[in-house]
Amino acid sequence: MKYTEVKNLNFDLVYEEYVKKHNRIVSELLRPSAKLNSSELPKLVVVEPVMTNGFGNRIPSMVCGFMYSLLSDRLFFISGYDNFTNYFEKDFEHDWKTVADMYENSTSRYIHDANSYNDFELVARGNLSNDETDILYLRTWDYPCAPIMSNPHYKEWFNKTIPDYRVFTALSLKLIRLKQYINKQADAFADNNFTDYNIGIHLRERKTTWDMITPPEHFCNVVKMLLLEMKNMNITVFVAADNNNGRNKLVNLLREMDTYNNNTVNIVHTDDDMDALNPVSGSTGNTGSEVVALIDMKVLSLCDDLVITYGSSFGFIAAGWSQKAYHRRGPLVIMPITNSSDDFQDVDKVWVYGAVSNEPCMFLSKWVIAYEDEETSSVFKSNPLWMHYSQCHAPTF
Ligand SMILES: Nc1nc2c(ncn2[C@@H]2O[C@H](COP(=O)(O)OP(=O)(O)OP(=O)(O)O)[C@@H](O)[C@H]2O)c(=O)[nH]1
Numbered sequence: 001m002k003y004t005e006v007k008n009l010n011f012d013l014v015y016e017e018y019v020k021k022h023n024r025i026v027s028e029l030l031r032p033s034a035k036l037n038s039s040e041l042p043k044l045v046v047v048e049p050v051m052t053n054g055f056g057n058r059i060p061s062m063v064c065g066f067m068y069s070l071l072s073d074r075l076f077f078i079s080g081y082d083n084f085t086n087y088f089e090k091d092f093e094h095d096w097k098t099v100a101d102m103y104e105n106s107t108s109r110y111i112h113d114a115n116s117y118n119d120f121e122l123v124a125r126g127n128l129s130n131d132e133t134d135i136l137y138l139r140t141w142d143y144p145c146a147p148i149m150s151n152p153h154y155k156e157w158f159n160k161t162i163p164d165y166r167v168f169t170a171l172s173l174k175l176i177r178l179k180q181y182i183n184k185q186a187d188a189f190a191d192n193n194f195t196d197y198n199i200g201i202h203l204r205e206r207k208t209t210w211d212m213i214t215p216p217e218h219f220c221n222v223v224k225m226l227l228l229e230m231k232n233m234n235i236t237v238f239v240a241a242d243n244n245n246g247r248n249k250l251v252n253l254l255r256e257m258d259t260y261n262n263n264t265v266n267i268v269h270t271d272d273d274m275d276a277l278n279p280v281s282g283s284t285g286n287t288g289s290e291v292v293a294l295i296d297m298k299v300l301s302l303c304d305d306l307v308i309t310y311g312s313s314f315g316f317i318a319a320g321w322s323q324k325a326y327h328r329r330g331p332l333v334i335m336p337i338t339n340s341s342d343d344f345q346d347v348d349k350v351w352v353y354g355a356v357s358n359e360p361c362m363f364l365s366k367w368v369i370a371y372e373d374e375e376t377s378s379v380f381k382s383n384p385l386w387m388h389y390s391q392c393h394a395p396t397f
């Protein structure tokens with residue numbers, strides 16, 4: 001497939017340097033004669049992705065941890081992702097098991113521990129390199145590193161290294177790269193099905209925001225709006241969904257849709273059984289196979305426009321984890337509703353909105369603004385994307 005690819009030349013150099021450094025230091029550490037006491041060991045960032053969550057929540061935690069490790073000159077490790085290499089390439093050994101034994105006597109603390117503790121003062125204003133703790137742990141399903149992009153200690157790094165501030169894209173395209181056998185399937189699907197213009201839909205129905213719903217009709221309506229701009233085009237609508245019923249319903253609605261302006265519209269989807277239990281996620285309601293989840297996410301990431309479900313990270317991560325340069329515009333987000341006759345006069349009655357950026361949303365950003373000290377919240381708000389970060393995710397905190 002032909003498209004202009006994202007280029008992050010400055011960041012790519014930083015990444016290459018990091019890989020060399022990591023490989024060199026880890027091979028020195030693993031030499032049988034290297035008996036270091038804990039004060040001589042390199043300092044670390046260790047991420048503990050929550051494996052019962054899906055990719056939309058595991059990937060941001062790894063990207064945040066990697067960002068902290070680059071900024072603070074610490075080594076990066078991932079703990080508890082036992083089958084990482086079944087799905088992703090590895091340029092350097094980041095399995096925590098490789099070195100964990102050496103760090104038995106080291107000091108450690110969490111920067112992020114889910115919703116129970118988050119050191120946002122450090123992230124927004126502190127200097128991570130001055131932190132004396134040997135191991136900084138992260139356990140999160142969020143993208144809570146967003147405030148570090150406006151931290152005065154690191155602003156220059158971001159301006160120089162990722163000047164367009166599409167930070168998630170730059171880091172995730174290096175750290176989270178699909179294994180060839182998965183990538184090939186996603187590319188083949190896109191090659192066989194994509195046409196002049198491709199709209200990706202992510203329908204998430206198993207996870208609701210409170211008891212609200214996002215009707216399949218609304219996704220279909222947004223596709224109709226997008227099609228108004230097209231003329232004499234072959235258009236593909238790719239549907240990814242978290243359950244069979246919802247997928248069938250939406251596909252049928254789209255197939256019945258009137259097409260205007262002499263466009264032809266082709267509706268496609270992958271064929272996984274989306275009601276089958278996923279052994280990695282367990283009984284969390286995240287069904288379907290891990291491999292097809294990644295194929296769906298990758299195919300979504302290659303679409304020209306995305307229509308995704310509010311409150312689900314899956315679509316947002318697809319938007320950010322995209323090598324397609326066109327993705328400067330953020331996805332269109334379908335908002336949940338209680339029922340369609342609900343209070344139309346409310347200013348916050350929004351059916352759909354277009355996100356400003358394809359950076360992931362930050363679930364805890366509203367919390368930072370509401371509860372952190374004034375300076376931390378004002379540093380966060382000096383981030384040009386703060387409104388974007390705080391708008392796009394579930395309202396629960
Ligand atoms: N194949 C496929 N799998 C999906 C799809 N939507 C959801 N899933 C599965 O369900 C998981 C959803 O978890 P996340 O990716 O974290 O998305 P989320 O909606 O934020 O869910 P939470 O983890 O509950 O916050 C995915 O990793 C997949 O395993 C889809 O469109 N296609």
Ligand SMILES: [Mg+2]
Binds near residue numbers: 311313
């Ligand atoms: Mg999520």
